[in-house]
Amino acid sequence: MKLFSCPSCRHVVFFENVVCERCNHALGYEAGSNQMLALEHADAAWRSVGDRADDRPWRYCANYEHGVCNWLVPADGPDAFCQTCRHNLTVPNVAEGNNLALWQKMEVAKRRLFYSLLRLDLPLQTRVEHPEGLGFQFLSNDPNSAQHVMTGHDDGLITIALAEADDAEREIRRTSMGEPYRTLLGHFRHEVGHWYWDRLVRDGGALEQCRAVFGDDSQDYDQALQAHYANGPKPGWQNEFVSHYAAAHPWEDFAETWAHYLHITDTLDTGRSWGFKVDPRVDREDLLTAEIDFNAFSAKTPIREISESWLALSSALNALNRSMGLADAYPFVLSEPVIAKLGFIHDLVHGRVGTASESTGEATAVPQQQTAPERLSA
Template identity: 55%
Template sequence: MKLFVCQACGNVLYFENRTCTRCGHGLAFLPEKASMSAIEPEDETFRTLADGGRGRVFCANAAFDACNWLTDAGERYCRACRHNGTVPDLSDPVRLACWRELEAAKHRLFYSLLRWNLPVRTRAEDPEHGLIFNFLADDPARGQRIMTGHDNGLITIALTEADELERERRRLEMGEPYRTLLGHFRHEVGHYFWDVLVRDGGRLNACRTMFGDDSMDYGHALQRHYAEGPPQDWRENFVSAYAAMHPWEDFAETWAHYLHIVDTLEMAAAFGIEVRPSADRIGGLSAQIAFDPYGAESLDAIVAAWLPFTFAMNSINRAMGTRDLYPFVLTPAVIEKLRFIHRLVQDVAKPRGR
């Protein structure tokens, strides 16, 4: 994620901004340019100051304050919202507020997918395998509890995950060091891209060599994981305990962490963050984040910046008495799995909006 600049007054902008606090211009995101733009009304459309464009309109979900993306006149939904399937009852203020939280996370996910120009098709374009999101609420009257998950391009996100107290309860109940809405989206879309880039992309054997044989029974692996827990040495080979459950989950967890790392480093670079502790006499804790991680040819540069950055941020968080920003360890085995994801993405990516 980047910082943006108001074209009307030069004020610094953030991804979710709707209005410039300095000059009052309306703001909108241009997905094809991965950039924010100041806008000016022109008849029933908007002119974008970022590129002098005309005839753009807001996504229909802007009416619910759930989207600030522009699309072409005649299009109802933007590049992110056209992948929505079922949304909650928006006449319910509580569910509307939860859905807005889900949309904020989903739009940050799509920022990354569009930055790489990864192949993403809607259900209208691919009725059987297109990417679609259902945001569903629990039904206590029927004893129905929605589970977040993926099934052949259909990603279900439980609305209750937008409740911070409930999400924290589940995090503690499941012994997870990290649980966020954005993390859910990044993990679940990893399953979708396993289908698209691995299974259907001719990389299945290479993926099995790295992550293991995915043909093992998933249901049995799931039962074993919750009954016995991960193997004692899971930290040596997996980025999380859940990744040790099945090769599909190992891939999705590694995919999610790759997105965590790349997007966070882009924001660190936007702030000009440099890690150079005076106590570091060897240089192992030093890094200058002055490159575009979305377009990095090698994973080595990403890892070399990420490790010092997270050491620094974790130390700062501890000084504030809060949990580590990144409570995970990247062992050599995990780094090689990240390298597989990096190559997979870079083989098909056409980075935009640098």
């Protein structure tokens, strides 16, 4: 993610800020320009000031009142909610317990997901705009029921268990499931990968090309998952898959690879914004050397440049984390087959695979085929 500045005083500000700590102006994120705006009250709305001043009236997303969103919408437009919050279907009852604090964490992760989706110019449709549009529900367990909320995807409806926003609870689940990495943002990126499989692969004319890379997705999904949980990942999965869960079924392989593509491109974008250059003194063969001076979100950037720079940057991040006594930031190894899969995702998001319209971002009619299923995570 890029590094932002206050248009009023040029002070460095961050994506979640609502006030500039130097000049005390209110701040809001405007997705169309990918900028933070410095704001002053103007009648019943806000107007931007400083370097990006104009006469357009703005208001905060309606979820601003709960302290969970800082995105802006045109004050003279019809929308009360911003481009991310319009996808919310069910949100927590903020009057109960610590639901508000957990929801705030949910929304931070979700807005960072949307930042990448918008930078990649990917199609986005709400449930109002399309029957299989993208919708989110954040649910907590019913104390009167033995059934637990499961995180997963079902025909565009993404459910995230509210407990995943509790750091301690999420760590318990990560450990019990033997996962090296489990974060809220990781959940969002994985589950939305299922939705984009529907939109870009199934509906986008890329089914056979995708199967050539990820395998035959027509194999029974439930049986594949049962076998995965009963027997564990197949031996040598590291040579072909980005994670052991990716080896369970081609749909999960696609969603896991999609999530890692977003991890990598967004973190490289952050490195570029901060001016990162990785050049270890002992690296005589330049295997861990990279200057991140390219746009990872651009279609013109080759996947090889992305993967080689990521090797250098992620190695440095892991080394820094170890120096702080923390777990590796990126505890994964990208084999050549995985890099090839990332290359497929790179081509897919930039319209080089399939037949979906790039100009309109609209999906074609949904054929009567299998749909990427609900993923169940304890």
